Amino acid sequence: MGGDEEVGVQRRYAPKSICFGCGPANEKGLRIDSKRSENGLELWFTPSEEHQAFPGMVNGGIIGTLLDCHGNWVAAIALMDSHGEDHPPCTVTASYSVQLRRPTPANTPLHVTGEVLELMEDRARVSMQLMADGKLCAKGEGLFVSVNEGHPAYHRWD
Numbered sequence: 001m002g003g004d005e006e007v008g009v010q011r012r013y014a015p016k017s018i019c020f021g022c023g024p025a026n027e028k029g030l031r032i033d034s035k036r037s038e039n040g041l042e043l044w045f046t047p048s049e050e051h052q053a054f055p056g057m058v059n060g061g062i063i064g065t066l067l068d069c070h071g072n073w074v075a076a077i078a079l080m081d082s083h084g085e086d087h088p089p090c091t092v093t094a095s096y097s098v099q100l101r102r103p104t105p106a107n108t109p110l111h112v113t114g115e116v117l118e119l120m121e122d123r124a125r126v127s128m129q130l131m132a133d134g135k136l137c138a139k140g141e142g143l144f145v146s147v148n149e150g151h152p153a154y155h156r157w158d
Contacts, residue, residue, distance in 0.1 A: 006035075008032070008033030008034050008035050008043070009034050009035070009036075009041065009073050009076075009077055009088075010022045010023070010024050010031075010032065010033060010034060010073065011024045011033065013076075013087060013088055013157060014156075014157035016157070016158065017156060017157050018156075019069065019156070020065065021065040021066065021068065021069030022034075022069035022070075022072070022073060030045065030062070030065060030066065030069070032045055032066060032069055032070060032112075033045075034070055034073045034074075034112075034114075036077070037113065039113075039115040040074045040077075040078070040113065040114045040115035040116060040126075041070065041073055041074045041077060041113070041114050042111065042112065042113045042114075043066075043070055043111075043112045044109050044110070044111055044112075045066060045109070045110045045112065046107065046108065046109045046110065047062060047104075047106045047107065047108075047110065048106070048107075049106070049107075051106060052106050056105060056106055056107075057103045057104060057105060057106060058103075058104040058105070058106050058110075060098075060100055063098065063100065063104055063130060063137070063138045064096075064098045064140075066110070066112055066130060067096065067098055067112065067114075067128040067130060067138065067139075067140040067142075068093055068096050068140075068142065070112050070114050070128055071093075071096060071114050071126040071128045071140065071141075071142040071144060072091050072092070072093055072142070072144045073088075073114075074114035074115065074116060074124070074126045074128070074144075075091050075116065075123070075124035075126050075142075075144035076088035076089060076090070076091040076144070076146075078116045078119055078124050079091065079119070079122070079123075079124060079146055082119055088157075089122075089146035089147075090146065090147055090151075090153055090154055090155070090156060090157050091123075091124075091144045091145060091146050091147070092144065092145055092147055092151070092153050093142060093143075093144055094123070094142075094143040094144065094145045095142060095143045096140055096141065096142030096143070097140055097141055097142070098138055098139075098140040099138060099139050099140065100137070100138050101136050101137055101138055101139065102135065102136070102137050103137070104130065104132055104137040104138065105132050105133070108132050108133060109132075110130055110131070110132050110137075111130070111131045111132075112128065112129070112130050112131075113128065113129050113131075114126050114127065114128040114129075115127055117141070122145060122146040123143060123144060123145040123146065124143075124144055125141065125142070125143050126141065126142050126143075126144060127139070127140075127141050128140045128141070128142070
C-alpha cells in the first residue's frame with residue numbers, strides 16, 4: 001500500500017459529496033473513510049452518543065448506512081479497477097440487506113469490511129461485515145449499479 005491509500009476513497013474521489021453516510025463535505029454526516037484492503041475495502045468508525053438506539057448500543061439505521069455506503073464504494077472501486085480507469089463510476093444502491101447479529105456497542109471502534117462477490121460490466125454484488133471487539137455484529141449484501149448521465153445521482157461525486 002502506498003501513500004495514496006492513506007486517504008480514504010471518499011475523500012480522494014468525491015471530496016464534495018454530501019451523502020449522509022460517506023460524504024466528506026457533510027459535516028453532520030458519518031463521513032466514513034474507506035481504504036483499500038487485501039480483498040476490497042475496509043473502514044474503522046467509532047460511533048458517537050447521537051448514534052445510539054438505546055444506552056450504549058448503536059442504532060440499526062446507522063449500521064445499515066455504514067454497510068450501504070461502504071458496500072457502494074467497494075463496488076465503485078472494483079468497477080474502476082476492472083475497467084482500468086483512474087476515477088470510479090458513480091454507483092448507487094439497487095438493493096441491500098442487513099442482518100443484525102448482536103447489539104453493536106457505541107463508543108467502540110467498529111471495523112467494516114467489504115468485498116466483491118460478483119463483478120459485472122456495470123454493477124457489483126458485494127458482501128459487507130461489521131465487527132466490534134472481534135465479534136460479528138452485522139453483515140449484509142448489496143447490489144450496486146453504475147449510473148449514466150441523466151440519472152439524478154450521476155454528478156453527485158463531482
